[in-house]
Amino acid sequence: MNIEERLVKGDKRACARLISMLENKEEEALTILKRLYKHTGNAYVIGITGPPGSGKSTLTDRLTKELRKMDKKVGIIAVDPTSPFTGGALLGDRIRMKDLATDKGVFIRSMGTRGALGGMSKAAWGAIKVLDIYGADYIFVETVGVGQSEVDIVKIADTVLMVLVPNLGDDIQAIKAGIMEIADVFAINKADLEGADRTQLEIEMNLDLDTKKDYRPPVVKVSASRNENIDGLFNSLMEHRRYQEETGQLIERRKRNIKFELVKLVEEELMDLIMNRVLEEDLLDNLSEEIVLKSLDPYSARDKILKLIR
Amino acid sequence: MNIEERLVKGDKRACARLISMLENKEEEALTILKRLYKHTGNAYVIGITGPPGSGKSTLTDRLTKELRKMDKKVGIIAVDPTSPFTGGALLGDRIRMKDLATDKGVFIRSMGTRGALGGMSKAAWGAIKVLDIYGADYIFVETVGVGQSEVDIVKIADTVLMVLVPNLGDDIQAIKAGIMEIADVFAINKADLEGADRTQLEIEMNLDLDTKKDYRPPVVKVSASRNENIDGLFNSLMEHRRYQEETGQLIERRKRNIKFELVKLVEEELMDLIMNRVLEEDLLDNLSEEIVLKSLDPYSARDKILKLIR
Numbered sequence: 001m002n003i004e005e006r007l008v009k010g011d012k013r014a015c016a017r018l019i020s021m022l023e024n025k026e027e028e029a030l031t032i033l034k035r036l037y038k039h040t041g042n043a044y045v046i047g048i049t050g051p052p053g054s055g056k057s058t059l060t061d062r063l064t065k066e067l068r069k070m071d072k073k074v075g076i077i078a079v080d081p082t083s084p085f086t087g088g089a090l091l092g093d094r095i096r097m098k099d100l101a102t103d104k105g106v107f108i109r110s111m112g113t114r115g116a117l118g119g120m121s122k123a124a125w126g127a128i129k130v131l132d133i134y135g136a137d138y139i140f141v142e143t144v145g146v147g148q149s150e151v152d153i154v155k156i157a158d159t160v161l162m163v164l165v166p167n168l169g170d171d172i173q174a175i176k177a178g179i180m181e182i183a184d185v186f187a188i189n190k191a192d193l194e195g196a197d198r199t200q201l202e203i204e205m206n207l208d209l210d211t212k213k214d215y216r217p218p219v220v221k222v223s224a225s226r227n228e229n230i231d232g233l234f235n236s237l238m239e240h241r242r243y244q245e246e247t248g249q250l251i252e253r254r255k256r257n258i259k260f261e262l263v264k265l266v267e268e269e270l271m272d273l274i275m276n277r278v279l280e281e282d283l284l285d286n287l288s289e290e291i292v293l294k295s296l297d298p299y300s301a302r303d304k305i306l307k308l309i310r
Numbered sequence: 311m312n313i314e315e316r317l318v319k320g321d322k323r324a325c326a327r328l329i330s331m332l333e334n335k336e337e338e339a340l341t342i343l344k345r346l347y348k349h350t351g352n353a354y355v356i357g358i359t360g361p362p363g364s365g366k367s368t369l370t371d372r373l374t375k376e377l378r379k380m381d382k383k384v385g386i387i388a389v390d391p392t393s394p395f396t397g398g399a400l401l402g403d404r405i406r407m408k409d410l411a412t413d414k415g416v417f418i419r420s421m422g423t424r425g426a427l428g429g430m431s432k433a434a435w436g437a438i439k440v441l442d443i444y445g446a447d448y449i450f451v452e453t454v455g456v457g458q459s460e461v462d463i464v465k466i467a468d469t470v471l472m473v474l475v476p477n478l479g480d481d482i483q484a485i486k487a488g489i490m491e492i493a494d495v496f497a498i499n500k501a502d503l504e505g506a507d508r509t510q511l512e513i514e515m516n517l518d519l520d521t522k523k524d525y526r527p528p529v530v531k532v533s534a535s536r537n538e539n540i541d542g543l544f545n546s547l548m549e550h551r552r553y554q555e556e557t558g559q560l561i562e563r564r565k566r567n568i569k570f571e572l573v574k575l576v577e578e579e580l581m582d583l584i585m586n587r588v589l590e591e592d593l594l595d596n597l598s599e600e601i602v603l604k605s606l607d608p609y610s611a612r613d614k615i616l617k618l619i620r
Contacts, residue, residue, distance in 0.1 A: 030609045033607065033609060034607045034609050034610055037604065037607035037608075037609075038607075040604075051361055051362040051363070052361040052362075053361065053477070167363065251602065255598050255599065255602050256598075258598045258601045258602060258608065259595070259598040261608055262594060262597060262598060262601070262608055262611055262612060262615070263585070263589060263594065265608060265609070265611075265612040266584075266589065266612055266615050266616065266619075267581060267584075269612060269616060270580070270581075270584060270616070270619070271577060271580075271581075274576070274577075274580060275573070279573060279576065284569050284572060284573065285569070288565050288566075288568045288569040288572060289565065291568045291572070292561065292564055292565050292568060294347065294350075294351070297343065297344045297347035297348075298347075298568065298571055298572055298575060299340045299343060299344050299347075299575070300344055301572055301575075302572060302575040302576055302579060305572070305576050306576065306579060309576075309580070
């Protein structure tokens with residue numbers, strides 16, 4: 001059997017191989033995904049994001065176990081946009097998942113391609129499709145951080161779970177501002193710590209401001225490490241799925257997500273083309289030299305390059 | 311006096327006005343910066359990054375006070391790439407700086423332009439130039455988060471300070487992987503907390519791996535809130551400046567930074583052009599519809615758009 005047939009049959013190694021090909025930007029991987037695209041659509045994708053140290057991995061671990069009780073096949077993609085590590089269990093948090101890694105119904109993959117010019121979301125989104133074709137019922141996409149690239153990655157999920165912890169200090173303002181409208185469910189992890197109630201209150205107050213929506217994201221207190229209220233969080237996620245399916249919003253959301261992905265795919269491809277063909281090192285070096293010497297400014301240099309491209 | 315003359319004379323309001331124009335993408339702002347670019351180069355730029363809750367703002371506050379003792383003029387740009395707030399003291403952490411805001415020798419500005427397609431670094435880098443022309447001796451550029459966009463913003467600094475705190479959990483791995491090579495100085499803030507020694511050890515061990523460099527980033531334990539060892543951290547930053555000036559590396563670094571900035575400027579401008587002129591909503595809607603119905607896949611749709619652009 002070739003890799004395509006093996007993937008459709010649910011072969012884990014075919015899955016791993018194809019994701020590696022995506023990371024390495026092998027055109028062949030896209031050709032395969034083009035052919036197999038019609039096999040996608042079964043998986044429900046849950047994006048998990050939150051600041052470093054909020055315990056996203058342990059939480060993913062726990063939620064996966066809930067799904068395994070229901071005999072659901074689960075795929076986990078842990079994306080770290082700043083990590084140079086690819087293809088495996090190098091990250092500390094992956095090691096914790098050892099018991100899941102040996103579970104036949106679970107596929108786990110860490111992805112990181114530091115330096116890839118915006119190529120991270122492309123690879124992660126490709127990996128979601130691979131896991132969908134492979135036969136996962138649920139796919140968790142986990143990203144470290146709260147920046148724009150992390151938001152981009154989880155933006156195409158069917159449900160976005162934001163994990164926060166008490167005592168984030170003033171930065172909670174910034175985090176809230178950035179993710180209030182992309183989160184469908186909030187989890188306050190490490191809820192046994194002092195300050196959990198205040199964090200919950202802050203989020204609820206922000207949600208109060210948005211009275212337009214008929215769906216209000218729940219704010220669920222959990223403790224992943226103590227295994228407390230995981231079922232409560234799980235139910236909130238399933239509730240959001242049900243809500244979207246019953247109102248027809250899921251299909252609308254998927255259309256929006258696809259549009260977003262398409263724009264990003266075009267963007268990334270164009271940047272690749274320009275970087276590799278137009279912006280030659282010599283040209284850049286000469287212009288930078290002039291700028292340092294103040295005989296040119298960066299904006300006029302930019303204009304010069306743009307003229308060349310046209 | 312017009313805004314240009316006022317800026318060169320060190321007028322704070324001219325400074326604020328020009329940064330607002332940059333945030334609003336007013337072409338006029340770039341025209342002014344083109345003309346005044348020769349006035350830049352005096353300021354020394356220190357980028358400060360670190361995960362949410364690490365106390366970057368308090369630390370910036372303390373370091374600013376050290377510089378004020380030496381009568382240095384200081385500019386502070388607090389960038390929050392995910393925040394919709396612009397132009398002021400809306401963020402909680404800015405409020406803490408009230409005493410600095412009334413100091414004539416300090417200019418503070420919060421910047422956030424959520425949704426701006428990669429436009430954040432352009433605006434922040436423009437603001438650095440504005441503060442440089444305004445006459446700042448030191449400029450702190452502070453970003454929340456550890457993602458790619460945050461790294462991009464501080465990448466053009468002369469010195470990059472990475473602020474960490476104890477007990478970041480497993481995510482410390484990811485953070486380290488992302489910033490080991492961009493950080494010139496590490497601060498472990500809240501060093502009175504348990505686990506500070508372990509965090510320090512982890513960073514030092516990672517630094518041990520990189521034996522190629524002749525400069526080794528120091529790892530400094532501080533407590534911003536308790537005002538402990540701020541002078542130690544301050545000296546480390548000044549030490550790095552001296553090292554770069556004496557070895558001639560500062561000029562090399564600035565050349566590299568300018569090159570990076572130039573590529574990003576071209577990138578952002580091109581994306582703006584394409585998004586506004588080529589990718590029409592109708593085209594995107596139709597293609598997305600086809601993809602949802604599985605009569606088309608995202609990669610073939612991308613190829614179609616690329617053909618249109620050419």
